[in-house]
Amino acid sequence: MKKSFAILSILSFLLFLAVWASVKSEWILPWDQTLLDQFGKLDWLGMFSIFGSKTVIGLCSIGLILFLWFRKKDFYGIVLVLAAVGGGYGLNTIIKNAIGRERPLFPHGEEGFSFPSGHAMVGSIYLLLIAYFAGMEVKKRSAKWMIYIVCSFLALLTGISRLSIQAHYPSDVLAGFFLALPYLYICLTGYEFFTKKRSIQSKTNKASFTF
Template identity: 40%
Template sequence: MTLEIKTQHQLKATNTNLPFYFFLSFSVPALALLILFMQQVTSGTEVFGDKAIENFVSGFTNSSTVFFFTFITNFVTTGSVITLLVISLVLIWWKSRDYAAMIVLAVGTYLSDEINQWLKITIGRERPSIDVSVFAEGHSFPSGHAMVGIMFYGFLTYFVFSMLKNSKHKLILVITMSVIIFLIGLSRIVLNVHYPSDVIAGFAAGFIGLVIMILLHKGGRTIFHQKLKKG
């Protein structure tokens, strides 16, 4: 009987981790894509797909879409992220006392911006244009909105996903947040403050960072639980 219960528990744990293992498998292609784009940008080679995507996006760019994507791009301004971060930390503490998640979210969000700034300075790619009415400063590659956006909102999605029990709610959450993260990246192309390759590279770098954040959270939560049992 004990053996049967243990086996069922192991199967449940394995099924819970399957989405993450599937998610983790994409980190290697993401790293390869990031390295490829970095090599092309630093060598001065035109990145494959940039022109085609820019031409496609320009086809539906008008005053209405610019207004909409200006709103969307503000989801990853410094003020927005700090405000949402503080609210998220308070809610995580209140609902679950998951200190590992709080630490990983706070440190990960901070480092995502620092690493992005370091990459921008290192690569030194100039932006396609600078519009003072749009939040954009410094160099272009990779997109900070895409990188910080996928790490910050992606980790929140992962955390809430792990708390939910209803499969439909999980699906709605993943689809909704995936669309929001995608639109944040797209907004930088529509507003002409980033090349498409900047955004794709930002997503790739942010995805790798997100996987690391999730791994750290899983390890940190285990350590916290062990300390609580000993205490």
């Protein structure tokens, strides 16, 4: 993994801890409420919440797994998707239950605790995973950037949509974004380590056979 990605992931995790501390101390609550009221006026953003639903994430993850299996024969890639998306859900649930922050008092119809936002966190993870593997399929650098920009923008809209329907506070969404990046970095680092190790072993075996 690139060093810049590692630095960005560490910074993102520190920002997550900072948001967590601000929520625990409750000094951010007035800002949360003010921003939540403003986003509540943007009803049209609510439609993007579907990108963070379990159904869409599940279908996209299955589609990605099928692509990795039939097109790439990438077993480690499949494990990556399961660990990143499934593990992301698990980590999000554990933190939510540990912190126990109640959701905003609005008729959003959502259950469970609020911090951090699962839509922001897991939505970002699976969309960036799609960008990661899709980027491998194109050669032009500009095309790779476009894929990452589109997926990142969809992740951003997915998180913000939770504010428009008043299901989360802004700090919940920020925390979800900030936690997604370091968790994804850990998963991708493991994936690239084992992929590289397999590649080295394959070349070694091939050289031995040729000899």
